[in-house]
Structure formats: C-alpha cells, structure tokens
Amino acid sequence: MDTSQYLEIFIDETKEHLQNMNEQILVLEKEPDNADTINEIFRAAHSLKGMAGTMGYKRMQRLTHDTENVFSEIRNGKMKVSAGLIDTLFQSLDALEGYLENIQQTADEGTDDHEPIIKQLNDILASANGEVPAPAQEEKKEEAAPKSEAQSGAKYKRINLEEHEINAMNEAYKKNLNVYGVTVFIQESCILKAARSFLVFKALEELGEIIVSQPSVQDIEDEKFDLEFSLYLISESDAEKVKGAIKNVSEIEDAIVEKIEKVEDVIAEEQKEEEKTAEVKEEKEPVQTAPAAAQAAPAAKQQAPTKQASKPVVNRTVRVDIEKLDALMNQVSELIIAKNSLVSISIADVNQQTAQGLHDQIEYLERITTNLHESVMKVRMVPIESVVSRFPRMIRDISKKLDKKMELYMTGEDTELDRTVIDEIGDPLMHLLRNSADHGLESNDVRVQRGNEAVGSIFLNAYQEGNNVIIEVGDDANGIDIESVRNKGIERGIITPEQAETMSDKDVIGLLFMPSFSMAKKVSDLSGRGVGLDVVKSKIEALGGDVEVKTKLGEGTTFIIRLPLTLAIIQALMVELGDEKYAISLGSIQTIEDISVSDIKYVQGKEVIHLRGTVIPIIRLDQVLDIGPREEKPENLIVVIVKKGDKLAGLVVDNLIGQQEIVIKSLGKYIDNTKIISGATILGDGEVALILDTNVLI
C-alpha cells in the first residue's frame, strides 16, 4: 500500500520515540531498577516496531523488535541492566537514527542490517536466560499468536454477556429478529481506527440495534483497541447484508458475521473461551498487544494506568504549517499598521467631536491587536527543550569516548524561542558543548592536581532578558589561556607580534572566532578542525544574535549567546534625529536621561557621562547616522541609555516621540546590511522609520 502520505508523521513520531528512549536509557544507566523507566522504554520500542512495520521498514522493525525483547526480559525481572547492555542499547538507538536519517532523505531505510548489534542484543538475551535461548523465540511465537488468532478468530464469542444483554437477545428471538455475532478487522495501515469504527457502528445502527460491543464504544472512540472489535447486533437483515454494510467502510480488512441461533450457544462458548484465554494470558504477560477480549475488566484496568503514565512523555503538539503561521503573522502586521493609522488620524482630528469615540475605538483595537500578536507569537514559540534534550546523551558519549568524567547541567529548558531560531540554534550549541567537553575540560587527573573536583561540569543555562533570550554554555575548566591564544595568533600569522602587544584580552579572545583558528593541540574527531567557533558566530549573527566569551583563568569559560526573542513585532521607542525618525527596541532601553552638556566628561578623548556611579560612554547618533548636526546647540541633551548585557551606552537623540508597537520589516536583500539598522517599520502616516540595532552600537 502507499504509505508515503504518512511518512512525515512517521518521521516525526519516530524522532519523538527515539528521543524519549535516549532520555530514558540515560536515566536507566543511573537507576537500573527504575521500573517506570523500563516500562517507558519498552512502550517506546514497541510503538516504534509497530510503526516501522506498518511503513514497511523491515530492518528497522527487526532491530526494534530485538531491542524490545531485551526490555521485555528486563521488565519481567529475568535480567539485570548492565553497563554493557546500556552501551549496546545506545548503539542500537544510533543505528535506528541512521535508518531514520536515510528514510528522511530517500524514503528508504537503507541496506545496513546492523547484524553485530542484533547479535549483541540476542547474546545478551541468551546469556540472561542462561542455557536456553528459547524464551526469545517463544516470545516471537507469542508475538505472532494474537495475530493468528485474529485471523481465525470470531472474537465476538469472547464478549462477556450481561444478563440484560442476554434478555435483549431473547426478546429479539421472540420478535423473530436475527442476532449476529460480529467481529470486524481493520487494516493494519489504517490511521484513523476510531473514525473507521465509528462508520462501521453507524452503518450497523442503520440495520438494527447493537446490544454490546467489545471494547466498549467509549474505548473505541478513544482508540483504545487493536485492530479488531466485536459486537452483537440485532437486526432483521440477513448476514450478507450486514457483512456488506461493514465492508462498505473503507480500510476494513475483513468482517466475520455469524448468525446466532440461540443464546446458550454463545454463553457456552464464552465460558470455554474464557478459560482458554485466561491460560494464554498468563503466558503472555510480557506481550503488550491487548490481550484476551474476555478479560475485559482486567485488561481495561491494565491499559488505563499505562495510558496515564505515558501521557506526560508524549508531546502533545499541534503541527502547524509554518507558512500558515507566517500568513497569520502578516495579517496581524496589517492590523497593527491599520491601528497606527487610526492613531495618527485621532491626533489630527483632536478638536472634533468625534475624537472621543475614535479614541475609544483605538483603545479597543489596540487591545485586540496586542492580544492577537501575543497568541500568534505563542504559536510560533517552541521551548528550547526540543533542541537541548539530546545533549545529555551526547555528553555521555563524549565522556565515554575521551574517558573523562563530566556532567552536563542544564537549566531553563522551558525558555521559549521563535521556531525559526530553534531550528537553527542546535548546531551552534552542539559545537560549543563539544568544545567545552573536548578541549575545555582537562582530564580528571589534571583537575584533581589543580584542586578541582575530578568530575568536570559543563552547563547550559537559558533564560529570558528583556527582548532577548540568553543561552550560556560553559565549563568549570581552567579557562582560556589568553597568552597562548596570543602566541597562536602570531604563529598563524593572523596578527603581528606588535599587534599582539597592544591587543586587549577581549580582542585576543575574539581571535578564536576567526575562521580556521583552532586551539586544539591535536585534531580529534570531536573538535579541533578549525571549523568551530567562526561557524557558530556567523550562524548566530545570521539569526540576529551575537556571541560573547567570558573566561577567567582557573575558573572556566562561558560563551554567552544572545538571541532576539521575537522576530516580527516589538515595542519600541520612537525618537527623532534631525527630520528623521528612528525606532529603538524598548527591551534594550534602560532609562532615558536629561543631561546637561556641562556634565559630559572626556575619557581618552571620548565623551562619557557619570551617572549614578557608572561611567557611560556617549554615542552621538547624528554622527553615527550621518545626519547633519543641529544648528542650535542645546544646553541639555536627551540621552537614551541602552544596555547590552552589563554594558551601557548613552545615545544622544534630538527628540522623543513616544512608545509604539512596531512591525519589523526587512530592508530586503539588495541593501548591504549596515548592521546599525536592523530593519524598518511603517508608521501610521505611511512613513518609513528605521530600527536601530543598539547591540551593534555598544
């Protein structure tokens, strides 16, 4: 069958499951007896197997099947979690990810069978079971069992009939109506099982009355069933017609419709079945496929907690086409522009009678647009968790590989960022973490000698600051040796010895971001090939952010990444310079000051002001922006104090216009990015105002 339409869902869900397994196995490594974790992994492996099978990825299915087997043994307490097992499991996860990658690119899983991993898994299984490797096989048989039963089974016989249901049947016989036992099998590939079942029910209800179904109607609606369900139907139509009605619903594999001559037949059968299935069930404990239908109550109970436990892990996401979101975003932009023009009308007509009404309208409009903006932004926001959740596993692997003990501490995983930023930020973060792990942290021995704790720490902190999100990636290693960077710079011919003399520490560290400048003493396959920090920097700058490094010899190094929170609409302060208007993002403004010209001091020939104990450099915006100086020299200057991290600067402006919500528009690709101008916006009167990027000025 054609499964291509489901490929995207498959890929997304497989990713989720793999990520989940990765996380859980990490937990398992630390707490080998955690039953919840084991169950969780088992469930994920089981779903993966099912999905891969449905999509026809046989190799993937086989590998997950064997992984699942191992877990089913662990779950039964027949086996203990060992370090070797964990490694093998990670290997098989990597192999699965490999398959997934192939699938993503070519819609084909590739040809690698990963025999060694499968063998290892089976060896583990075999050794766990001592001399008999049989259980594994047995398991497979059992796995197959429900299916073969399904093929043959008129499972309706297993429905537990309540007394009133039996009465209803007897009533029917009295009225000369037919009673049918019906079992419906849905195609394995069917995605909307509940919907298909609903259609079957609807079709049958047109023909007669459904006395009872197994699973219950509610469970069917909630998709709490496998591929088949059974029911008793009272109808005057003949069996063929009933069968035809069911088969008219698409994606129905088969239906068994049997006429029941008298109630006793069923009841007798039922009891027999019950005994049989009870037996089967005992053996079948590890297999998760919904067991015997006769065990309705216990089965339901068993399933219920399972469902509940898995809830928090399953990401309840709505996947929205990003284009649709963009369109929505644009509409909001228009709305805000409309609002702004209303604002300017109201200012112009302030003397007229209508002004008050207009004013109310504007306030209302303003409230709507702000709310709308917020909700749309929220749809676009994704917690960075989706990116960083794979890092613990990565650090674990590096730690094993380098034989260096280290721990990754993460905070602020719930910090949200725009979807487009999230998609791009993964690689730079990974680079920085690898950097820290590989040549930031020293070996455990060296650390002990230095008086540090043997186990190195790497941390990743994310938090919001104004209109920015800050992500800090750092370590508690020895820090960057500035002198050796300086020497390396000279060695590489990037700077001359004379230059090196006069360079500040900060500038020296800036060298690290130069292309092909690697500090690693030897190239390893983790890092040190000189394609690191410059790529990180350019990627982050492309996202409108910047990177900073803080390092202290003996204490560690921290890379601070600053990213814009929103990309489209911001609150801004409008200012006037000459006859031009500029917008400054409110998020970066600290205060606005009125400064007397005589308060301006000079430090190294540069203008500064001394404000509440801080020395703040003054930036004459009119000079930076090539605006002719004002004719009159005012005695007081309006200075907008902007901040970037802990650095401040004072921007001199001519006039303040006020606060406004502005829609950021790009200047287009033809204009050489001046960096000072991060974009433009359209004001209420249709005029264009430019947006200053104060982060560049400081």
Place this chain on the structure above:
Amino acid sequence: MEDNKKEFETVQYIVVKIGSEQYGIDIRYVDNIVRIQKITRVPKIQNYFKGVINLRGEIVPVMSLRIKMNQPESELTNAARIIIIKLEPQAAIGIIVDEVKEVVTLEENEIEKVSYDAKDENAGYINGIGKHEGELISLLDLHAVIGEKEIV
C-alpha cells in the same frame, strides 16, 4: 502554436528616459510603476541607493540609476517615476527614472546585441540596443543593474 511562437520572438519593453538617453526595461520583470514619494534615507549603505519607500506595507529599497551609471544627479521633475522591479518573487526593488515614455514591442531582429567594450563600465548594464521607429533604446540588463554582478 502560432501565437506561442510570436511571443517567443518578441519582447515588450518599457521605455524610460534617464538624462537624454532612452532605456528599455523588460516588462516581464516590472511589477509596478509609482510616482515619486517620500524616500527614507538609510545611513551607511551603497551610495546608489536613495533609501527605502513604503509600497503598500512593504519596504522597498530604491536605487538611482543615474548614480549607478555614474551620471550627474539632477532634480527630479514631476515626470519622474519609480519602477518597481521583481527579479524574484519576494525581493522587490525600485529604480528611479526621469520619465516613463511608452511600451514598445521589439522583435528579435530589431535588437542588436552589444559588442563588449571593456573601457566603458556602463556597457555592462546594457545587454542590447533596440531599434524602434528610428530611435535607439538601450536595453538594460536588470540582473547586472540590480545584482552585485561584477563588471569586468
């Protein structure tokens, strides 16, 4: 079939005036022609960009062909227009011209390919000369004018 063939052989150009010269702009790339409006200066950009305008809610950069072609700037008259050009769907750009004259249809045999003169740096912006009713029209190579294509 006949129609297709005809279209293939002829190209429509918008004839504009810059200074005393006539230039032709391939109409397929022209999105719009608007009157001169307030152009917002953007500091520290290429000198031939006059700034940006608001075109129905979109920010569109506007360039001066005169400056790009090293001609002296002159006061814009009432006849001046901004021709909005879209080489790609999402990237509009405006070109200021002194006057828009007419639309002409040139057949292939009316277009003369220019021989390359390396000394004339403006020649790189022209990819042909059109002859129409006894007048000569320099046909602009928009990709060269707009893009940062190096002129050898």
